[in-house]
Amino acid sequence: MKITLGTVTEPGGSLVNKTGSWRTAKKPRFLHQSCTDCGMCDLHCPEGCISGDGENTYVNDEDYCKGCGICAWICPAKDIEMIPEGGEDD
Amino acid sequence: MPSTKERDRSCDHLFTSGHTACPGCGQSLAVRLVLRAAGRNVIVVNSTGCLEIFSSKFLESSWEVPYIHSLFENIGAVASGVEAALRITEQLDDIRVIAMAGDGATADIGFGAISGMLERGHDILYVCYDNEAYMNTGIQRSGATPNYARTTTTPPGRASLGNTRPKKDLPQIVAAHGVPYVATASVAYIPDLDKKVKKALSIRGPKYIQVHVPCPLGWGTEPARTIEFARMAVNCGLFPLFEIEEGKTTARKIARKVPVEDYLREQVRFRHLFGKDGPLPEVEEVQGVADSNIERYGLMAKQAG
Amino acid sequence: MTKKMMQGCRAIAEMATLCRPQVVSAYPITPQTVIVEELAQIVADGRLKAEFVNVEGEHSAASLVLGASATGVRVFTATSSQGLLLMAEVVFNIAGMRLPVVMVNANRSVSAPLNIWNDQQDSMTVRDSGWLQLYAENNQEATDLLLQAYRIAEDHRVMLPVMVCVDGFILPHAYEVVDMPSQEEVDAFLPPHKPIYKLDPGKPLTMGAYAEPDKYMETRYMIQHTLEAAIPIIEEVAQEFKRSFGRSSGGLFEEYRVDDASTVVVVLGSVAGTVKDLVDELRDQGQKIGVLRLIAYRPFPKEALCRALGKAEDVVVLEKALCLGSSGPLALDLRSAFHGRPASPKISGFTIGLGGRDITGDDIKSAVDRAQLRLTDIDFVGLREDLELEGINA
Numbered sequence: 001m002k003i004t005l006g007t008v009t010e011p012g013g014s015l016v017n018k019t020g021s022w023r024t025a026k027k028p029r030f031l032h033q034s035c036t037d038c039g040m041c042d043l044h045c046p047e048g049c050i051s052g053d054g055e056n057t058y059v060n061d062e063d064y065c066k067g068c069g070i071c072a073w074i075c076p077a078k079d080i081e082m083i084p085e086g087g088e089d090d
Numbered sequence: 091m092p093s094t095k096e097r098d099r100s101c102d103h104l105f106t107s108g109h110t111a112c113p114g115c116g117q118s119l120a121v122r123l124v125l126r127a128a129g130r131n132v133i134v135v136n137s138t139g140c141l142e143i144f145s146s147k148f149l150e151s152s153w154e155v156p157y158i159h160s161l162f163e164n165i166g167a168v169a170s171g172v173e174a175a176l177r178i179t180e181q182l183d184d185i186r187v188i189a190m191a192g193d194g195a196t197a198d199i200g201f202g203a204i205s206g207m208l209e210r211g212h213d214i215l216y217v218c219y220d221n222e223a224y225m226n227t228g229i230q231r232s233g234a235t236p237n238y239a240r241t242t243t244t245p246p247g248r249a250s251l252g253n254t255r256p257k258k259d260l261p262q263i264v265a266a267h268g269v270p271y272v273a274t275a276s277v278a279y280i281p282d283l284d285k286k287v288k289k290a291l292s293i294r295g296p297k298y299i300q301v302h303v304p305c306p307l308g309w310g311t312e313p314a315r316t317i318e319f320a321r322m323a324v325n326c327g328l329f330p331l332f333e334i335e336e337g338k339t340t341a342r343k344i345a346r347k348v349p350v351e352d353y354l355r356e357q358v359r360f361r362h363l364f365g366k367d368g369p370l371p372e373v374e375e376v377q378g379v380a381d382s383n384i385e386r387y388g389l390m391a392k393q394a395g
Numbered sequence: 396m397t398k399k400m401m402q403g404c405r406a407i408a409e410m411a412t413l414c415r416p417q418v419v420s421a422y423p424i425t426p427q428t429v430i431v432e433e434l435a436q437i438v439a440d441g442r443l444k445a446e447f448v449n450v451e452g453e454h455s456a457a458s459l460v461l462g463a464s465a466t467g468v469r470v471f472t473a474t475s476s477q478g479l480l481l482m483a484e485v486v487f488n489i490a491g492m493r494l495p496v497v498m499v500n501a502n503r504s505v506s507a508p509l510n511i512w513n514d515q516q517d518s519m520t521v522r523d524s525g526w527l528q529l530y531a532e533n534n535q536e537a538t539d540l541l542l543q544a545y546r547i548a549e550d551h552r553v554m555l556p557v558m559v560c561v562d563g564f565i566l567p568h569a570y571e572v573v574d575m576p577s578q579e580e581v582d583a584f585l586p587p588h589k590p591i592y593k594l595d596p597g598k599p600l601t602m603g604a605y606a607e608p609d610k611y612m613e614t615r616y617m618i619q620h621t622l623e624a625a626i627p628i629i630e631e632v633a634q635e636f637k638r639s640f641g642r643s644s645g646g647l648f649e650e651y652r653v654d655d656a657s658t659v660v661v662v663l664g665s666v667a668g669t670v671k672d673l674v675d676e677l678r679d680q681g682q683k684i685g686v687l688r689l690i691a692y693r694p695f696p697k698e699a700l701c702r703a704l705g706k707a708e709d710v711v712v713l714e715k716a717l718c719l720g721s722s723g724p725l726a727l728d729l730r731s732a733f734h735g736r737p738a739s740p741k742i743s744g745f746t747i748g749l750g751g752r753d754i755t756g757d758d759i760k761s762a763v764d765r766a767q768l769r770l771t772d773i774d775f776v777g778l779r780e781d782l783e784l785e786g787i788n789a
Contacts, residue, residue, distance in 0.1 A: 003613045005554055006493035007148040008592045009601040014108035014145065014152040022113065039097060043280055044317060046119040049107045064107035068114035068306075069314030082314070133594045135462065148610055151601035156594040158465050159603035160488055164458035167450060171418060171462025171470075172594060174446035178417045179468060185596055203458065206451035 019047065023067035026082040032056035034077040041071035041080060101126045109152040111144040114313020116277045116303030116320060117219045118144065121190065123280060124217055124301070127287035130155055132186045133176075135169040137195035138162035140226040141219065165191050166203030166216075173212045182213055186291050193220040196300075197233030197258045208267040208296045215290050215297045218260065221305035229308040233258035236328065237379060238372050239359045241308075246362035251372055256379065264298040265334045271297040272334040277304070278320035282331060282342060289333075302329045310358020322353040327380030330387045341387040350377040396640065398574045403534040404567040406575065407473075407499055408433030410538035412443045413581040414497075414545050416471035418463035420448040420456045425511045426563040427475040427501040434471070453478035457485035457496075464494040465602055467593030469545065472496070475563055476503035479517045483524070489556050490525025490618060492603060495548035495588070496556040498526075499541065502664065502715070503563040504750040512751020513563040514715035515663060519724050525618045527557040527625060528693040529645070530663040534571045537561045539636065539644035540690070542576075542585060546632045549588050553625050555618065560692075562665040562715075564751070576640060584639050622694040629691050647696040649688045650703060652678060656685035658709040658763060659740075663689050663725065666713065666747075666754055673756045677763075684763070689725070697732040704729075707740040711766040713747045713759065713776070722773040743771035752777050 030041075035056040042050040042058065049065050052058030056079075060071065072080040104125035111118035117140060125132070134157045136142050142159045145152040160168045169189040176182045189207075196204060196218040207214060223241045224230040230243040236257040240246055244253035265272045271293050275283040283301065290297040304320050306313045323329040324342075328350065331342040351373050354360035363370050384390055401409070407430050411419075419438070421431040438447040446463075450456045453474050460470035474482060479500055489496050500518050504510045518528060529544060531537035537559065544557035561567060576584075592600055606614055626647065633646035651671050653659055660670050667688040677684045687703060704710050714723040721727070726744030733739035743766035748754040758777045765771055783789030 001149070003148075003610060003617065005591060005617070006491065006602060007604045007606050007610070007614060009146070009148055009151045009604045011151055011154045011599045011601065012106050013150040014106055014110075014147075017108035017110060017150060019108060019110065042102075043123075044119065044277075046111060046113075046115050046122070046316075047107050047109075048103050048105065048122050061107065066113035066313075068316070069312075070114060070119075070316055073314045074317055130599075131596045133466070133596065143605065146601055146604045148604040148606045151604060153601050154599055156596055156599045157601045157603075158462065158594055159605075160458060160461055160492070161484060164454060164461075164485060167455035167458035168462035168465075170448060170450070170455075171420070171459035171464075172466045173462075174418045174420075174448055174459065175463040175466035175468040178444070178446045179466075202451055203455045206455055209451075210448065 018063045020063045020065050023065065023085050025067065025085055026069060027062065027065060027067045027085050028060055028069065028071050028080050029083045030058050030060070031079045031081060033079055035079045036077055038076060040074045040076060044070050044074045046070065101129050104130065104154040105145070106152045106154060108150070109145045111140065112307050112313070114306045114316045116305060116316050117141055117221060120219055120277050120283070120301045120303045123277070123283055124188070124287050125155065127284045128186065128188060128291060131184055132188050133158070133172055135165055135172055135187065135189045137165035137191040137200055139192040139195055141190060141192065143226055162195055163199040164203050165189050165195060165200050166207035169214045170207045170210065170212045173214050187214045189214055189216045191218055193218060193222060193234035194224040194232040197260055205267065208264060208269050211295055213294050215299065218298070218300040219303045220300050221303045221308060222257070223308050225305050225308045234260065237376055238363055240362060241359070251362060251370070261298065261300055261334070267296070269296040269298060270336055273299045274302070274329065274331050275299055276302040276320045276324050276329060276331060278317050278324060279331065279342070286333065308359070310361070311356070319353070319357065322348050326350045326353045327384040327389055328353065330383045330389055332387050339387065341389055343391045344384070344389045347390065350380045396574050396576045396580065398572050400570055400572050403537065403561065403569050403571065404429035405433050406534045406538045406573040407541060407561070407567065408437060409575055410541045411471050412437050413576065413578055414471070414542060414585060415443070415469060416445055417468035418446045418448065418460060418470045419472065420450050420459040421472050421474065422450055422453045422456045422478060424453070424475045424478040426503060426567055427473045427478070427499070429567050430473045430499060430501070453481040454485060457482040457489065460496050461485060461489050461492070461494060464496050465492065465594055467590040467595070469588045470496055473499040473501065475501040476505055476517045480505065480520060483521055486521050486526065487524045491614065493554045494556060495554055497541070497544045497548055497559070498556065499559045499561060501563040501567050502560050510750040513565055514749045514751070515560065516716045518558060518560045519716035522693055522724060525555060525622070526693060527555060527622070527691070528560055529557065529690055530560045530692055531566065532665055532667045532688060534566050534569065535573050536644055537566055538573060538575065542581060543632050543636055543645045545585050547625065547628060550628055551591060553621060553628060554591065555621060555625070560664065565665045580639065584636070626691070626694050626696050645690060647691045647699050648703070649690065651686045651688070653685035653687055653703060655683055656707055657683045658711060658767060659704055659707045660684070660686045660711045660713060660759065660763065661689060661725065661729065662686065662713050663692060664715070666715070669754055669756060670713070670759055673759050676756070692725070695728050695732070700729065701732055701736060704740055705738055709766050710740045710742045711763050712742060712744045713762060714744065715748045717746045726773070741766070741770045744773045745771065745776045746773065747776045
């Protein structure tokens with residue numbers, strides 16, 4: 001590791017922080033049933049960790065998802081639900 | 091909202107994942123959205139605060155655009171210096187300077203430098219992320235803390251109902267400098283925010299946008315409800331969305347007015363305003379603040395007939 | 396080069412102009428103001444293509460040149476006294492960010508009581524900030540040091556800010572003959588600034604990142620190491636200056652009749668002239684006395700100073716600053732440099748000339764006499780004896 005002059009830092013280094021480990025209670029499950037590809041979940045994610053390309057394709061990146069639940073709250077189609085962390089998928 | 095097929099996503103992630111903001115942080119969302127609207131040809135100047143701490147740790151930066159943090163109260167001056175350097179090297183047509191600060195840096199400690207920046211006419215977009223207290227140091231009162239909010243330095247007690255002063259009216263103070271563009275925005279209204287950032291960046295000279303960003307930790311709200319509280323703040327009239335362009339004000343109308351009580355009741359920072367026998371009279375006083383905003387900015391659509 | 400009679404502020408502003416800073420920012424404070432007034436006129440006349448930004452305070456002046464320097468351009472600022480203290484936070488920040496900012500500080504006392512006259516308490520107060528500090532004796536040296544300051548600051552082996560300290564009023568307001576180089580000569584000596592890092596959308600970088608306990612200490616070690624390594628660079632730049640301009644200026648310190656001296660007076664800045672006169676007088680009376688005028692106070696050239704002063708019996712430090720409650724900063728530094736060495740002179744410290752109090756040859760003579768009589772930790776020279784001092788003798 002190099003300490004640069006003035007601690008100048010290259011971009012994108014925060015990707016090493018797998019903030020998904022912060023989740024303790026809940027995480028989103030994308031049901032992929034009634035998704036209309038509106039993109040609201042992706043747009044409102046404070047982590048910028050939701051992606052998708054077309055109806056019923058959206059997923060969160062669990063490496064970074066902190067489980068805040070905004071995506072489930074905002075989804076107009078109610079196609080995202082919050083499930084217990086360490087629940088059925090794990 | 092256009093479908094993803096039509097939406098340009100190239101600038102969606104100029105603020106990258108792995109930042110260490112709290113879950114549901116309104117500010118981290120707003121930053122990503124501001125950069126998404128602004129694009130890559132920007133230099134971001136950031137004051138000390140939550141944003142700086144959760145995004146700029148050495149070797150763990152979340153910034154895909156050039157970024158500088160110096161101190162808490164000097165953002166107006168540092169941004170002015172960046173702008174002056176771009177101006178003298180004739181790069182100001184290609185590169186936009188965006189200053190980003192919290193409400194404490196803006197309303198309080200950095201205000202002198204910001205006023206200087208505005209008055210001198212620097213070509214800078216200043217974005218204030220307003221979560222209504224010093225959250226980074228653990229929820230202390232700032233000049234932008236609203237009436238009766240609980241903070242750790244305005245705790246309610248037998249002799250106090252929390253912060254007894256109204257929220258400092260920063261947008262109007264900025265507008266009084268005669269700058270070409272002032273706006274308020276909210277993370278609850280993303281297309282509106284997007285439009286305002288793009289419009290601001292198309293205007294030369296000092297621009298100011300104050301974005302309301304709920305703080306689950308400081309407000310005592312569920313992270314999942316960040317957008318909901320931001321939306322209620324707008325629709326009750328406590329955080330009116332408006333633009334002041336060359337002195338002319340236009341406001342975003344409220345579709346359905348929300349009683350202030352609904353907004354306050356479920357935030358821990360206002361819980362002391364609700365006793366066993368219902369809301370204290372101070373809730374009505376806050377309703378008065380909201381109503382006066384509604385009147386002042388003409389927030390209600392005219393009823394038919 | 397042309398020799399001209401000019402006021403110090405003018406000479407400093409002319410040299411600043413020749414160094415081609417692209418962003419200049421400052422805030423009015425006596426006795427610095429005259430320097431930036433001159434620069435403002437030069438920019439207004441179109442002789443210097445620079446952004447001259449009038450800010451709302453010194454904290455912002457320093458912050459503004461910080462931002463501009465981080466964007467990759469050469470910058471200039473100047474201040475004094477309260478202004479430097481208001482900047483203090485930014486002064487540390489600039490050094491920590493490794494930005495080659497150059498500043499002229501017109502040395503002035505610190506309030507309260509308010510006093511606009513010269514001493515060196517202001518710059519001494521930020522001596523531990525990571526800046527290099529060079530102290531000028533006269534206006535010729537002030538301009539020469541300003542030019543050398545940019546060379547040193549922007550040297551990729553250094554990349555630290557430099558403060559050129561000039562005694563307030565005594566230099567900026569005085570008329571002296573100054574040998575001013577031409578633009579071509581300055582350009583040949585000072586190439587365009589090539590920053591290592593800058594804010595640039597073409598190569599996005601994060602500047603001003605925060606460091607946790609596992610990395611912060613290394614950043615301070617790097618500054619300490621670089622300041623020590625800058626000692627030979629200061630000498631190297633002074634030698635190159637001599638080659639380019641045909642006369643000596645700058646370097647670590649100036650020795651005047653020190654070689655065989657048993658008593659050496661050590662000073663910073665403009666008082667050296669008075670001391671040299673006294674030295675000549677005392678030499679005529681048979682005393683083996685000399686004066687060492689320190690130019691580079693930060694980095695503190697310990698080894699070179701110990702070599703230069705090691706043969707003396709008495710070192711008499713006369714300082715226009717005081718670590719209140721302790722001793723004089725320069726005396727403390729010198730004693731520390733000699734600590735643990737087999738032979739050390741007696742190092743006596745005297746506070747002199749605070750708040751513009753005149754320094755006479757008799758004052759200096761009295762300090763020398765006292766030091767030769769017995770080792771003095773810290774004592775005031777030139778105090779009035781006709782005053783009652785509440786709480787002390789009244």
